[in-house]
Amino acid sequence: MIAIIKYNAGNTASVANALEKFGYKYEITDDKEKILKANKVIFPGQGRAKPAMEDLKTKGLDKVMKQIKQPFLGICLGTQLLLPHSQEDNTKCFGIIKGEVKRFSDDEKIPQIGWNNLKLTQQNPLFDGIGDENYVYFVNSYYVETDDKNTLATYKYGNISAAGVIQKDNFYGTQFHPEKSGKIGLKILENFLKL
Amino acid sequence: MLTKRIIACMDIADGRVKKGTNFKNLHDAGDPVELGKLYSDNGIDELIFLDVMAIVENRNTLLELVSRVAKEINIPFAVGGGVKTIEDIRNLLNAGADKISIGSTSVTDPDFVNKATKEFGSQCIIISVDPKKEGGSWKIYINGGRERTNLDAIEFCKDMEQRGAGELLVNSLDRDGTNEGYDIKLLKAISEVTNLPIIASSGAGKKEDFLKVFKKTDISAALAASLFHYKKLEIKDLKKYLINNEINIRL
Numbered sequence: 001m002i003a004i005i006k007y008n009a010g011n012t013a014s015v016a017n018a019l020e021k022f023g024y025k026y027e028i029t030d031d032k033e034k035i036l037k038a039n040k041v042i043f044p045g046q047g048r049a050k051p052a053m054e055d056l057k058t059k060g061l062d063k064v065m066k067q068i069k070q071p072f073l074g075i076c077l078g079t080q081l082l083l084p085h086s087q088e089d090n091t092k093c094f095g096i097i098k099g100e101v102k103r104f105s106d107d108e109k110i111p112q113i114g115w116n117n118l119k120l121t122q123q124n125p126l127f128d129g130i131g132d133e134n135y136v137y138f139v140n141s142y143y144v145e146t147d148d149k150n151t152l153a154t155y156k157y158g159n160i161s162a163a164g165v166i167q168k169d170n171f172y173g174t175q176f177h178p179e180k181s182g183k184i185g186l187k188i189l190e191n192f193l194k195l
Numbered sequence: 196m197l198t199k200r201i202i203a204c205m206d207i208a209d210g211r212v213k214k215g216t217n218f219k220n221l222h223d224a225g226d227p228v229e230l231g232k233l234y235s236d237n238g239i240d241e242l243i244f245l246d247v248m249a250i251v252e253n254r255n256t257l258l259e260l261v262s263r264v265a266k267e268i269n270i271p272f273a274v275g276g277g278v279k280t281i282e283d284i285r286n287l288l289n290a291g292a293d294k295i296s297i298g299s300t301s302v303t304d305p306d307f308v309n310k311a312t313k314e315f316g317s318q319c320i321i322i323s324v325d326p327k328k329e330g331g332s333w334k335i336y337i338n339g340g341r342e343r344t345n346l347d348a349i350e351f352c353k354d355m356e357q358r359g360a361g362e363l364l365v366n367s368l369d370r371d372g373t374n375e376g377y378d379i380k381l382l383k384a385i386s387e388v389t390n391l392p393i394i395a396s397s398g399a400g401k402k403e404d405f406l407k408v409f410k411k412t413d414i415s416a417a418l419a420a421s422l423f424h425y426k427k428l429e430i431k432d433l434k435k436y437l438i439n440n441e442i443n444i445r446l
Binding site (some may be wrong): 181 | 196197198199200235240262265266269270271272285288289290291292293314315316317318321361362390391392415416444
């Protein structure tokens with residue numbers, strides 16, 4: 001069973017649709033036990049950091065996060081919340097992966113909305129069958145800055161090269177939306193589900 | 196590098212894709228689920244689904260359609276038409292929409308834009324504007340282009356950015372359905388005053404119109420409807436043409 005974490009900033013329908021396509025059983029849940037018992041955990045995200053963190057705290061899910069030992073995939077905001085801090089509303093986040101979530105420079109159009117090419121910087125099972133420089137779909141005003149060790153892929157927006165895929169131990173995060181990124185995105189999701 | 200987007204728009208009425216000229220005389224252009232899947236398979240960058248008769252129709256029809264389309268595609272999917280409440284947005288997102296387009300309500304209740312972006316994030320909210328030229332400026336129209344307001348289109352777009360909107364969908368009542376090309380002057384005027392991504396809409400009649408709008412303005416996306424519905428233009432051919440003309444496009 002795949003647990004999709006249910007909270008106020010999760011756009012779960014598209015992720016659920018993708019899992020259905022692959023024939024995986026899933027449950028959209030905020031139940032601590034179910035999340036900890038799942039084979040995989042997906043943490044989708046769309047929205048703002050502060051209300052998201054507040055909702056997770058209210059549900060007691062902030063403490064559950066760090067206990068998760070199974071493969072975990074954060075998506076978009078779900079990835080940014082893995083960092084210790086976001087400049088968005090000056091929000092304290094989980095701190096599972098070190099670094100900082102920063103706002104794009106006002107020289108660029110904000111938010112970044114659209115298809116951007118992903119530069120793979122490390123080999124990883126997540127990228128099985130995926131070539132370098134494929135286009136994936138991003139929607140973000142803030143970006144993840146972390147060290148090279150935790151960065152699996154990058155993308156460029158304006159003058160900034162930011163982390164597109166991050167990883168530490170069982171925690172993976174994609175800044176883009178794999179569930180919205182056509183065939184390439186589905187392949188990345190499928191690779192995660194096979195981890 | 197971020198690519199320019201090509202968007203297919205489906206105007207929905209009675210559960211079917213419709214197209215008319217200047218928002219009138221709607222003709223049938225196909226099944227939304229079939230068309231959505233076809234466009235997605237052919238490499239469209241995004242789909243927009245606008246329920247043009249939302250005010251008089253039963254909303255559940257739309258939700259069910261959104262859900263059926265969302266199951267068939269895995270590219271960005273925006274939905275709009277008659278969105279008035281936070282609950283409307285939540286229902287559409289739960290049905291599988293990624294972004295919500297707000298039209299008339301952004302004019303009649305601008306504070307709703309603040310509330311919606313606070314609740315769902317800027318990236319989720321597209322403001323769709325229907326400007327029409329009057330002398331040297333443009334006025335905002337509402338209710339599917341039927342009703343004129345006194346609002347200046349440029350000022351209105353600035354205000355929407357302040358209120359947290361994430362994207363502007365700029366139609367043109369002067370160009371809609373005419374196939375005479377996008378309204379470059381209007382798009383330039385708006386992009387000069389805002390930092391938001393802009394989707395150009397209304398008027399595309401041939402591939403050169405797309406090239407022109409990307410060369411002459413710094414808009415982020417170009418939208419077309421009937422051109423794709425009636426197969427006057429194949430998405431792949433259009434994209435190849437733009438790439439050959441040095442526009443950064445995803446193939």
